[in-house]
Amino acid sequence: MILRTPPWRNWGRTESVRPVRMERPATVGAVRRAVLAAAGAGLRVKAVGTGHSFTGIALAPGVQLDLHDLALAGGAGGEARIAVDAETGRVTVAAGLSLHRLTRLLAGHGLALTNLGDIDTQTVAGAISTGTHGTGGRFRGLASQVVALTLVVGDGTVLRVSETENAELLPAARLGLGALGIITEVTLQCVPSFVLHAVRKTENLDDVLETYLQRSASSDHFEFFWFPHTPFTLTKTNTRRAAAAPGARTARLPRWVDDELLANGLYRAVCDLGTAIPALVPPLARASARATGNREFTDASARVFATSRTVRFRELEYALPRDRVPDAVRAVRALIDARGWRISFPIEVRCAAADDLWLSPASGRDTGYVSVHRYVREDPEAYFRAVEQIMLEHGGRPHWGKLHYQGADVLRGRYPRFNDFLDVRDRLDPERRFTNSYLERVLGP
């Protein structure tokens, strides 16, 4: 009798696969054995995080490795493994640990991640492998916080990569698209715990675009959401403060408004109504924009950075040279007007400092991120392809974990160190044990 594995689906319901085999190794030795056994059977092998990538980057039709048990001492149900160097603020964790669990553990040691994205359900390895980022003109994505990692490469070797061991591999391995091996352990440079003072305002889009460059540079963490079909944006400005500052934390209610009411409840209603009756989208967007602004609160950094997302959507996001963002957003507004689409999800605009990771969308340039979303029940393709064209014309690079339609031919020209990354891939995975159809598309065979 042939026992079939259950099908695997990603969060955005854009990808699914029924792997030949699924394994949950609880030790590095078991990861190594799984990689060698897959090779022996002629199968490809991939680790999967929480499936929050919208692209097929995590698809594992051969052997799928789930590393959650490796993150816990004694396997499933155990305590998370964590090693803290209190002097340097460097923290080593298993690659499959969730960001949510990590930030709670760090808080217990008086530490925090320096920046985070919109959610914290992803695994550490999944987040760094696709270039997951938050916002902040002087701050970089999660992969830039990695100072060392351990991975099992194509021939089963366990390789340590750090400033002192195989250091030449660091700019590739910290953001490696899952193409270089199975990451088992990650060391992150953390910072002392801090709180964020959050200010939310409803503002006019034209005014925000005029001041975007200056506000991205002068605020710690600035971003905005523009509500299509309206002149309104919701701006979010978060300012870092020491955790021990007097009055550091304020009431929970405004944060609950951010988390539950706005990010979920209100959007679900708007999306459902807008899908049923598209003509309602513009008035609903105006009502949402008015309901969301003008609040202030202060809380622990991780609780302000990340919210929960229960309304399922699809997303495309591009990283642009930051000074191109205002014109690109104006072009998206003109596109939506010209095509007559009814877009119920706001357009999110963030920023990040230049980094030095070879395949980071923010590599070598101060960056602005523009992302567009569509509700899970709507077909995103026509909208996403048209927005992508605008982003490409403005020098954009796609987020590796979000929907896009580009391949290696175009991407090679967007990344000065693309070929250097491919050389590392040839060295660590010459037989392409870790590839899949998405990686073949974006990196080549």
Ligand SMILES: Cc1cc2nc3c(=O)[nH]c(=O)nc-3n(C[C@H](O)[C@H](O)[C@H](O)COP(=O)(O)OP(=O)(O)OC[C@H]3O[C@@H](n4cnc5c(N)ncnc54)[C@H](O)[C@@H]3O)c2cc1C
């Ligand atoms: C609701 C939602 C909100 C989001 N918000 C943001 C945001 O604010 N900012 C942002 O930048 N992105 C955001 N994303 C995208 C998300 O952060 C990335 O797609 C991230 O990669 C997902 O992590 P994951 O653990 O689910 O990894 P998966 O999607 O499961 O895998 C991603 C990649 O990592 C590889 N991988 C996983 N584990 C390992 C391992 N141990 N070794 C080697 N490779 C491994 C996989 O093979 C795959 O290539 C969001 C996505 C969703 C659905």
